[in-house]
Every structure is written in C-alpha cells, then in structure tokens.
Amino acid sequence: MKSLHHQLNLSVFINYHIKPLSDEDSWSFFVNFAFGGQNPSSYPELEDIGRQIMEKCRGSPLALRTVGCFLRLKLQVEEWDAVLDHLKQNLEDFKTAMNNTLTLSYSTLKLSYDHLSAQIKRCFAYCSIFPSSYEFEKNKLVLLWMAKGLLHDPRGNSRMEDVGDEYFQESLSRSFFQISSGNKSCFVMHDLVSHFAVEVSGRYCCRLEDLGPSVSERTRYLSLLSIKYSFLVILRAINTAKLLRTFLLLDHGSYHLDSNKMLSSLSKLQFLRVLSLSHYPITELPDSISNFKYLRYIDLSYTAIQMLPESVCDLYSLQTLILSFCHSLTELPENIWKLLNLRHLIISGTDLNEMPKKMSNLKYLQTLSYFVVAQKSGSTVEELGGLQYLHGTLSILKLQNVVSAEDAARALLGEKTDLDELVLEWVDDSIVPKNVRDVLEQLEPHTNLKKLSTKFYCGTRFPHWLGKSSFSNIGTS
The missing domain is CATH 1.10.10 (Arc Repressor Mutant, subunit A)
Known part of the structure; x- marks a missing residue:
C-alpha cells in the first residue's frame, strides 16, 4: 500500500462552501459508485468499512464519488482499510471546519487522477x-x-x-x-x-482573465476570458508565446478588440493547431490564413463572416471546420474538396445555396450538417456516394434538383451504417417533379437509422421500403 500512501497525500486543502449531503444520501451516492450496482449487504465487512469512509467524506459529493470510483469493484478488505486509515489520519484535524462549511481537498482528486492513463x-x-x-x-x-x-x-x-x-x-x-x-x-x-487542472498542466496552459496574465514562452494553449484587456495586452501575450498551439476566444463580450489587428497578430503564430474566434465580429478571413500549415481546428461559429477565402483550402491538416450559425454565409470555397483530412464540416444554421463540386473527395468526412443538391454548377446528390463515414444526422436539401432516380441511387444511403437521423427535403413549390417518388424510392437508408423526416414531399405514395419490417422501429415525421 506504499503507492496508495503517496496518492492520498492530503497536503493541500482548499475551502469551499457547499451544502453537504445527508447520511442517507451520502451512503446511497457512495454505494452507487463503490459497489457497481451490487448489493453492499453481500459484503458485510466492506459495508462496515464503507460507512466509516462515508463519514470521513463529510457529505462531499466530490469526495464520495471520487473515492467510490477508486474502490469500484475492489473487494479486498485490505484495500478499503488502507483508504479509511489515510482518511482518518489526514482529516481528523479538520473536524471543527466541518459544521456548515465543507472542506474539500485535492487528495480525492489526486487519488482519482493518479489512476488515469497517461x-x-x-x-x-x-x-x-x-x-x-x-x-x-x-x-x-x-x-x-x-x-x-x-x-x-x-x-x-x-x-x-x-x-x-x-x-x-x-x-x-x-x-x-x-x-x-x-x-x-x-x-x-x-x-x-x-484549480487542480491548472496545477497539473504546469505553465503550458494560460487563461487571460481578471487574475492577470501569466503568459510565458512555454505557453502552448491560450484562452481569452476578460473584456478588460486591451489589445496591447493580447498582442504582448501573442508575441511572448510564439510557439502557441491553441488560441480560444471564450469571452463573447470582447468586441472592442479590433478584428483586423487581432488577425494580423495571430498570423505570427506559425505552429497554431486550434483557432477559435466564435462570436467574434469578423466578416472575412485574410488570405494569409493559408500560412497556418498545421491548423487542424477552426471555429468561426456565430460570426458575420460572409465568405471563406480560397486559401482556406490549402490547410491540408484541417480536421474540423465549424461554421454553425454564420447567417451571412451562402457558399463554401470552390476547392474545399482539397481538404482531404477534413472530418467535421459543421454548417448548421447557415443558408448555403448549394454544395461545391467534388464533395465526394472528402472521404474521411464524418459530420456534415446538411447537403444542398446543386442544380447545375455544384455537387449532385451522387457525390454523397463517396462519403461513407458520415455519422449522426444528415439533411439532404433541394431534392427537386435530382435529375434521375439513378443519381439518387448512387448516393448509396443504404451503405451509411452510422447515420442516426436522415432528413429529406424538397422545396415548398406547387410544381411537382415527375420523378419525386422514384427518387425517394432510391434514397433508402440503412436499417440502423433511428429517425427519418421528409419535408415538402409531394408524392402521392411513400416508397415500398418504408413498409419493410426492418424499418418498423424507425421514428418518422
């Protein structure tokens, strides 16, 4: 138990005012984690020790849950005794602090943290x-x-x-x-x-907030939290942390920062992997965005961006592009198909006119909020055939632009085993396409689908596959 003694070092304490659980609730809470759903009465010796451990946790949900998870399905009396002994030795001096104020320690967190994988x-x-x-x-x-x-x-x-x-x-x-x-x-x-996360991360992570900046050359991950900082403070932080890997703008009120100056300053960060400017008042990205050769994640959600420069398509390492609720965005870059490592294209809440050509080249794409069938210049529905790894929800819009049932069949929806929800939508129009039912007939999804929705479908009959027993549990609307 030597290693356990090290893990239960209670040398650092922080006081928090939290209402403790009752003894009954504490025991129920602890049992849920420590015994893994088994009846504690089946282990009378452990139950007795467990109740003593519960008392030492003083009704702290965090302590009860952490220790319970640590002991989960460990059914040796010696292991439970060792935990109880250390709790007795280290918490005895804090009885007077346990009246209305619950004293929590890093010990329970450290106990749990030490048993995580690297x-x-x-x-x-x-x-x-x-x-x-x-x-x-x-x-x-x-x-x-x-x-x-x-x-x-x-x-x-x-x-x-x-x-x-x-x-x-x-x-x-x-x-x-x-x-x-x-x-x-x-x-x-x-x-x-x-606080514990800050402690274990060392000086590599930094949050610019009211407590004051502590950016150093070792800083790799930076988030901006306070609107009180001037641009000069931000610029100084960026200039100091030249090897920054992550820049997250978390404070949605930081609108006083000049967007052009901000983007110009960020362009110095050649090793950036993550760039999040969500809610930031920008309408465009500079062409120099292509200089971020290592960029893997871009979040521009809730911005007023109107279009993306073609240079975005040179970011060959990009895995995630988040454009959700960019209401002014009506088109994607023509050469977005060059982003061969793209896995998540999140465009919910945008109003794209159509998908650009060659979307099927994005073979590793797993999230695609919706696909707008082009009439002439962009991607036809058959481009979906190359996107075999799509997960979650997919909406296919403007299905009236599908030329033939054969094109619909080449979308290969029946092979997309990881789709949970499918939305098929036509335009609300008085003109009924002649092939509307034939197209829907060929858009048969895989039976793993959990929910199917059709919007503005103007056919007189539904396809025969909807009556198959394999689709009997599917939710429809």
Missing part, C-alpha cells in the same frame, strides 16, 4: 484552458483533444472520436466534469477541479 491525464490537463463553471460541449472538447493530437488507439481499430468519447466518459465518471445546471447539454468543471 493519455487521459494529458486530456484533462488541456481542460485547464477552461475557467471553472465555463460551459463546454462534449463533442467540441473531443475535437479539441483530437486537434491537439491527444487521441490515439493503441489497437488501431477505433475512430479518434470514439477514443475521445471514451476518455470523456472516464473523466466524467471520476467527477472531473459535471453536467451544467443551466444547460443540460453542456458540462462544467467545479472550482476545485479547475
């Missing part, structure tokens, strides 16, 4: 770029990890995104993340966890 430790350390209580989306965090090169499958048979999801779930189970009370689709880090 890969997940690096992913958690990267999260120090987020302030405590900052709401973030799981999928975006996984894409950031991927851009940083933190996701590797030693077996080589899993998608990087699946590896990232596994890392996230592991971190969530250990209470490093928790569901936001304000937005159930997002997650946050508790204050204590945020």
